[in-house]
Amino acid sequence: MNKFLYTIIAVSMTLGAYAQKSDGSTKSLVKAEKEFAEDLAKHGAKTAFTTYSADDALVFRPNPVNAKTFYAGQGDDKGLSWNPVYAKVARSGDWGFTTGPFTADGETKTYGQYLSVWKAKEGKWELAMDLGVTHNKPLNKVEPLFIEPKDFYKPKFAGxxxxxxxxxxxxxxxxxxxxxxxxxxxxxxxxxxxxxxxxxxxxxxxxxxxxxxxxxxxxxxxxxxxxxxxxxxxxxxxxxxxxxxxxxxxxxxxxxxxxxxxxxxxxxxxxxxxxxxxxxxxxx
CATH class of the missing domain: 3.10.450.50 (Nuclear Transport Factor 2; Chain: A,)
Incomplete structure (x- = not known):
């Protein structure tokens, strides 16, 4: 097996073993989001997005494209960082969203805001959709607001x-x-x-x-x-x-x-x- 490919698979298995766990709470989603950002900083965009994205996940770069297909052709850039400041999870625990500021290092630093939708599958969170906008260096600080579901409810016969x-x-x-x-x-x-x-x-x-x-x-x-x-x-x-x-x-x-x-x-x-x-x- 190609040595580089083996390394990617080994790292992805390691990340997947500890990250993304879902218990239906907003806390678990925010934790997965932060681990996603940390893993990108350590291993790069290609590895992180491959690990955390669902097979049918969409990223807007700028138009919608399959996340794994897009990042398969990208380098393992480590210059992107972000932090969730607002998040909610549905009371059924099947999906939720996070949003917050991001920065991207390049010839000049880029600032912006992202919005991501996550879906729970087999006890773990998977990125389902991700897009963002850019703006000048932020002047205002947004206080974190992570809202837990008011209860748990999932129809027994939801077909x-x-x-x-x-x-x-x-x-x-x-x-x-x-x-x-x-x-x-x-x-x-x-x-x-x-x-x-x-x-x-x-x-x-x-x-x-x-x-x-x-x-x-x-x-x-x-x-x-x-x-x-x-x-x-x-x-x-x-x-x-x-x-x-x-x-x-x-x-x-x-x-x-x-x-x-x-x-x-x-x-x-x-x-x-x-x-x-x-x-x-x-x-x-």
Missing amino acids: DKQRAAGVDIIATTEKTLNTMLKSYGAAAFAGFLNPDARVLFPGYEPIIGKDKALAFFNGMVKNMTLKTTKANKADGGDLAYTYGVATVDYRADLRESFNYLFIYERQADHNWNLIVQVFAPAER
Whole structure:
């Protein structure tokens, strides 16, 4: 066997033996995320992403591509670092998300924010989706907020038919949002954003809070169109995500396309509100 390939396999087996364990808690997800960052710093991007990514994981570089396919052709760069500051796991423990700041060393240092979705499989966390945006060196510090599930709930008889029905609810919610955006512009977000919503947008530090997010959208965006690629809902029925392509018409008479990832949370009134949004530039 090729000596380099043997080394990669041996390191991956070693990392996998100690990392990524899932017990359905946000704490275990944050631990997996931090171990992922530590292992990248030690062994490089190719090894770390190969170890931690699900077989069907997507990374946006800038458009969506299979994570393992992409990193198979990359070097083992150790210049990327990040730290989660906000995370939640669904009450069914089947998936969760983390977001926080990252830095990338190169000719010049790059700063930004990432959003990652993780799925639990056979007792361990696997990276399912990862994308991010860049901005200038941050001036504001965001306090960590790791929210544990309020309880554990997973339907005993959750089959493909029931999951598909749940996904349809999320797809319909986003379809309604898209219709409202076409009719009322960015002001339509007022009916969909949670009070603690976070927006990650290129060139800006995290925009936290519904009022600040609405002021940001209304001040800059004239119209927006969403083309949903996929929706997914946790078995516990409390969290969901969608991703796709957003076409933004700015008030400055410019148009730009973004890959987006939205995290939704079910509210007490059974409506689904946006709690995290990221818009990453798309390559057309």
